Amino acid sequence: MSNQKSKIRVAILGYGNIGKAAEEAIKAAPDIELAGIFHHNDCLDCIDADAVLICTPTREVQKFATVLAARGICTVDSFDIHGQIWSLRSALDAVCTANQTVSIISAGWDPGSDSMVRALLMALAPKGLTYTNFGPGRSMGHTVAAKSKPGVKNALSMTIPLGTGIHRRMVYVELEEGADFKAVEAAILADDYFAHDETHVIPVESVDALNNVAHGVNLVRNGVSGETHNQRFEFNMTINNPALTGQVMVSCARAALRLKERGEYGAKTMIELAPIDLLPGTKESLVKALV
Amino acid sequence: MSNQKSKIRVAILGYGNIGKAAEEAIKAAPDIELAGIFHHNDCLDCIDADAVLICTPTREVQKFATVLAARGICTVDSFDIHGQIWSLRSALDAVCTANQTVSIISAGWDPGSDSMVRALLMALAPKGLTYTNFGPGRSMGHTVAAKSKPGVKNALSMTIPLGTGIHRRMVYVELEEGADFKAVEAAILADDYFAHDETHVIPVESVDALNNVAHGVNLVRNGVSGETHNQRFEFNMTINNPALTGQVMVSCARAALRLKERGEYGAKTMIELAPIDLLPGTKESLVKALV
Numbered sequence: 001m002s003n004q005k006s007k008i009r010v011a012i013l014g015y016g017n018i019g020k021a022a023e024e025a026i027k028a029a030p031d032i033e034l035a036g037i038f039h040h041n042d043c044l045d046c047i048d049a050d051a052v053l054i055c056t057p058t059r060e061v062q063k064f065a066t067v068l069a070a071r072g073i074c075t076v077d078s079f080d081i082h083g084q085i086w087s088l089r090s091a092l093d094a095v096c097t098a099n100q101t102v103s104i105i106s107a108g109w110d111p112g113s114d115s116m117v118r119a120l121l122m123a124l125a126p127k128g129l130t131y132t133n134f135g136p137g138r139s140m141g142h143t144v145a146a147k148s149k150p151g152v153k154n155a156l157s158m159t160i161p162l163g164t165g166i167h168r169r170m171v172y173v174e175l176e177e178g179a180d181f182k183a184v185e186a187a188i189l190a191d192d193y194f195a196h197d198e199t200h201v202i203p204v205e206s207v208d209a210l211n212n213v214a215h216g217v218n219l220v221r222n223g224v225s226g227e228t229h230n231q232r233f234e235f236n237m238t239i240n241n242p243a244l245t246g247q248v249m250v251s252c253a254r255a256a257l258r259l260k261e262r263g264e265y266g267a268k269t270m271i272e273l274a275p276i277d278l279l280p281g282t283k284e285s286l287v288k289a290l291v
Numbered sequence: 292m293s294n295q296k297s298k299i300r301v302a303i304l305g306y307g308n309i310g311k312a313a314e315e316a317i318k319a320a321p322d323i324e325l326a327g328i329f330h331h332n333d334c335l336d337c338i339d340a341d342a343v344l345i346c347t348p349t350r351e352v353q354k355f356a357t358v359l360a361a362r363g364i365c366t367v368d369s370f371d372i373h374g375q376i377w378s379l380r381s382a383l384d385a386v387c388t389a390n391q392t393v394s395i396i397s398a399g400w401d402p403g404s405d406s407m408v409r410a411l412l413m414a415l416a417p418k419g420l421t422y423t424n425f426g427p428g429r430s431m432g433h434t435v436a437a438k439s440k441p442g443v444k445n446a447l448s449m450t451i452p453l454g455t456g457i458h459r460r461m462v463y464v465e466l467e468e469g470a471d472f473k474a475v476e477a478a479i480l481a482d483d484y485f486a487h488d489e490t491h492v493i494p495v496e497s498v499d500a501l502n503n504v505a506h507g508v509n510l511v512r513n514g515v516s517g518e519t520h521n522q523r524f525e526f527n528m529t530i531n532n533p534a535l536t537g538q539v540m541v542s543c544a545r546a547a548l549r550l551k552e553r554g555e556y557g558a559k560t561m562i563e564l565a566p567i568d569l570l571p572g573t574k575e576s577l578v579k580a581l582v
Contacts, residue, residue, distance in 0.1 A: 024517030226315030
């Protein structure tokens with residue numbers, strides 16, 4: 001954690017919304033320099049970097065991370081399929097350990113920084129309920145599902161938090177010429193993505209006119225510390241979604257290099273990271289400023 | 292992190308409000324058993340435990356932690372003099388490293404869990420301002436200062452958050468027979484503890500009738516992720532103060548043992564801990580439940 005050493009060299013693989021935001025976060029970081037931007041069909045062997053941020057679609061993460069980790073390069077991804085995170089971690093952990101490197105997986109805001117908050121709140125009040133309320137903001141999965149219906153030219157599915165982890169879906173659809181709105185509405189409401197939530201389908205002239213990458217979270221826990229009930233905690237944020245994801249990935253690249261330097265090889269989720277390792281600066285300056 | 296192993300044996304040194312709350316948190320923990328309760332004048336050599344929670348007044352922490360760490364026992368304290376934390380960490384780090392053990396210092400809610408939130412928010416939005424607003428709740432330091440004035444039989448100083456880290460002091464005083472309220476008020480307002488804040492002194496018949504260990508925090512950051520401004524984060528809690536402090540110390544005793552098991556010896560503040568190490572259970576179950 002010395003200030004004397006040269007900058008960490010971090011490359012970006014995949015240059016969509018997240019890749020562009022990660023580039024901005026790298027340029028703003030005092031201790032990191034950009035080691036190149038690569039597209040998903042570029043030759044991975046050409047990447048020369050201390051760490052690579054994998055900003056491709058989530059389903060391609062494991063393939064790329066495996067190849068890079070096998071070369072001993074640290075990787076960071078924001079893999080976001082909650083049910084498959086442990087399996088990704090297990091697969092990458094073996095590759096990282098064998099090649100003395102570190103992969104930080106699911107490094108976004110949820111999964112990611114929200115996960116760290118959920119773990120901390122569980123430690124502060126071990127018994128009780130945590131509710132993670134998302135939005136208002138765009139759901140990628142629901143948007144894709146709505147777009148896939150016949151007669152839909154473009155769509156946007158907004159997630160609206162109703163509390164206690166229950167969400168309303170507001171689906172804005174731009175119809176193709178001559179499409180029947182009632183048929184589109186029925187197809188969306190019948191889709192498994194929407195069938196379990198309160199869903200409203202609204203025809204609009206232009207989905208592009210609604211475009212906004214704002215998102216948010218309201219994460220609430222009411223729990224018990226020792227024998228004391230009604231300990232109440234709340235974490236809120238309203239943020240630009242790709243900007244936060246890109247920033248989290250860059251902060252995690254720093255942590256990956258620190259872990260590697262200490263010989264703590266393997267794949268880790270963010271709840272396995274100490275917050276201090278996400279930050280530039282010396283241990284002394286960070287403890288004095290933040291503790 | 293196996294479930295098969297025997298319970299962690301944790302002792303308590305000092306049996307005031309925090310010691311009693313820590314006892315409750317130990318009894319509620321599935322993986323920890325109480326290894327005894329000791330008073331500050333008991334023989335420290337008689338303590339047989341994996342970890343000791345030092346629940347004595349803050350100024351006695353270093354003395355006790357040093358003796359226990361020299362015996363290779365893990366310690367946890369909630370040392371709360373912000374300006375002296377790095378110095379305590381440095382002194383204990385040397386003792387812990389030499390004796391292959393771990394001390395977790397300043398493990399309360401501020402310093403402590405709030406510090407972890409402050410560090411995380413800095414990683415999410417590196418540029419910007421964080422404000423920690425305390426209360427409403429009792430300030431120990433201000434209460435002691437008010438009690439020390441001639442004519443004061445008992446006092447209570449409440450911290451009221453006004454936002455942007457500015458606080459009002461509401462000082463409730465129970466006067467001694469024949470004391471002059473105006474003189475008491477003037478003495479309190481002139482004290483350095485109160486001279487810089489908006490302070491109101493209020494005479495009451497019984498300070499005991501106002502007794503309440505409730506406290507709270509509103510921690511706010513508005514910052515920049517990459518090049519994107521106006522990223523807004525907020526952490527709120529309303530809690531029973533000793534119950535939360537005792538719980539945090541118990542969760543940190545678990546983390547201390549995990550670090551010791553991995554050979555990561557030394558003194559650490561909470562921003563140097565991964566949230567997963569605060570929790571009972573296997574890595575797999577915690578990642579699946581929380582990430």
